[in-house]
Amino acid sequence: MTTSHAQPASLASVASARTLSQPGTALLGTGLETRGVHAWFGKKHVLSDITLDFAAGTVTALIGPSGCGKSTFIRTLNRMHEFIPTAAMAGEVLLDGKDVYAPGTDVTKIRLRVGMVFQKPNPFPSMTIGENVLSGLKLAQIKKSNTDELLESCLTRAGLWNEVKDRLNEHGGALSGGQQQRLCIARSLAVQPQVLLMDEPCSALDPGSTFRIEETIAELAKSMTIVIVTHNMQQAARVSDYTAFFLSDGGPGEMIEAAPTSKIFSSPQDKRTEDYVTGRFG
C-alpha cells in the first residue's frame, strides 16, 4: 500500500507525532492498576480477566467496538459498576497500591480520587454554572476557603472560563452541549481527583467542541492520570499515550492488546487489532 503526500496523515503518523508522557514524572501517586478484573450483569459475563496498568500522569485510550465492555471496565475503576443492581465483579483495582474493593474501603473517598465524565453532559439542573462547578465540594463535604479561585482555575483548566466568566449565575442548561460537557469536566476537577475517567466524552459533540475537549485533556494530563473511552480512533491517536484494544467475540469482552499508542496504530501485534484500527471491521 502506498501513501501519497496529498493524503491526510495516517493514524500511525498522528500517534507517533505525540511525545510520550513519561510515567511518574510528577508527584501523582503510583497510578492505577487492575489485576484480573471480571464483570457480570446478572448471570451474563461481560468482561473477562483485564489486567492493565495506568501509569500516573499518562493518558490511556480504550478502544473497541460497541458492547465490548469498555464502559463497564472504567466503571469498575471508580466503583460506579455497583450502581447497577444486578452487577457483580471479581479481581482487584489498585489505586496507589491499595485495592479499592478491599473491605472497609470508603467508596465515596475512592470516587473523590477517581473522577468521572459521562458520555452525555449532565449538569445539575437546579444549580447555576458556578454552583455546578463547586457542587462536588458540597456533595463530598469538603471545606474550602477560597472558592472563587478554585472556580476560576477549574473552569480555566476545562477551557470554559472565557465563555462563562460573565454568566456564572446562569443555569447550566443554558449552555451548548459542548460547553455543558466542559462544565462537567470542570465540575469533576473541583474535587481534585488524581485519576479522571472519561466515558466517550465527545460522542455527543460537534468537531469544534471535541477539539476544545481534546485540548483540555492534553492540559489536564500534566497533573493527573486520564483514562478515556472513545470510538473515534483519530481521537485515540491524538490524545493518548497508551491504547488498549477491547473486543468481544459474542462472549465476555477481553483485552486483546495494550501498548504505546504509536505502536498500536503502526505495528499492532494482534491481527484483530490491526483489522480494527485499519477499519476492516468494527
Added chain:
Amino acid sequence: MTQTIPTPQKPWQPTKLDRLEDLAVVLASFVLAWLSVQFTGLNGKLGFFISLFFSLLVLNFGFHFIKQGSAAAKDSLLKVLTVMAIVLTLIPIVSILATVVSKGYKGLHWGILTKDMALASVNDPIVGGGLGHALVGTILMVGGALIISFPIGVLTALYLTEIRGPLTRPIRFLVQAMSGVPSIVAGLFILSSLVYPVTKALSGLMGSLALTILMIPTIARTAEEMLLLIPNELREAGVALGGTQWRTVAGVILPAAKSGLVTAIILGIARIIGETAPLLLVTGGGDALNLNPTEGAMGSLPYYIWKAFLTGGTPEAFARAWAGMLVLLAFIFILFGLARYLSGRKVG
C-alpha cells in the same frame, strides 16, 4: 448594492379572511340552532345547545370539506368536538364558582375574618359573628398535617425510588391501599386509637393526625412519580463526585424535583382541606378562637359550613354557610398560587 430584508411573515397561520369565514360559520350555526328551536319540536336551552352542537359539526365539516378537502374537514370536526368537550368541562366549574360567589358575598362583612362565633348563633345577624376561628383552625390543622405528612411522604417516596430496599413492593402496595381509605375511617381510627385510650379529649391535634392519615399517601405517591422523572444520570453524576447517597439526594435529586414536590404538597392539601367527617369526630368543633391545637375544641371551615347548613335554617345561616365556602375557595386559590409562584421563581 442595497439588500432588501423581507417583512417577517407567518404563512402557516390563518389569514384575516380565514378567520372571518370561520366566524361566519359559527354565527350561521347559531342562527340555524335558533331557527330549529323556533320551527321544530326542539325547545328550551337544552334543545338549543343540542341543535347548536350538531349545526356546528355539520356546517364546519361541510365548509372545510368544500374549501380544503376531507383532511381539513376531519380536522375541523375534531376541533369542534374538542371545544365542546372543554365547554362541557368548564360548565360545572364555572357554575360552582358562580354559585358560591353569588350566594357567598351576602355573608361577607368587614369583621368576618376577625370575629368568631363564641357569642353568636348561626341564626344571628351576619355582622354579629365571623369565621376567624374556623379559618385559623383550618390553617393550624392543615399546617400541622402538612408538617407531619410531608417528611414522612417524601421519605417514603425516597425509599421507593432511591433506596429500593426489600420492602419496596409491600410499601408501594400499602401506600396505594391507604389512598383509598375513606376519610371517616381515618377519623374513627384516631378516635379509637388515641382519643379514647390516651388523650380522653378532643383537640385540633387529633384533627391534624386524622388528616395526616389521608395526606401521607397522596404526598408519597405524587412525590414518587416526580422523583422517577429525575434522570438517572444526575444520580450517577452526584455519586461519581464523591457524594454519599444521602448527600446526592439532598443536594441534587430533591432540588431538581423541587417543583414536583410543590405539586405533591398542593395535591396533599387539596386532598384534606375540605375534609369534614374526620374533623366532626375528633376536633370537638369549636365556635371560639382557639390557638392551642393540643387543648380544647377547634373549629375549621368545613365544620363551620356544615354547622351553618345543618343547625340553622334562617337566611342568615345559609348566607354564613355560603360565605364559608367562598372563604375556603379563596384561601385555596391564594395558597396554590403562592406555592406555584414560590416554586417557579428560581428553577429555570
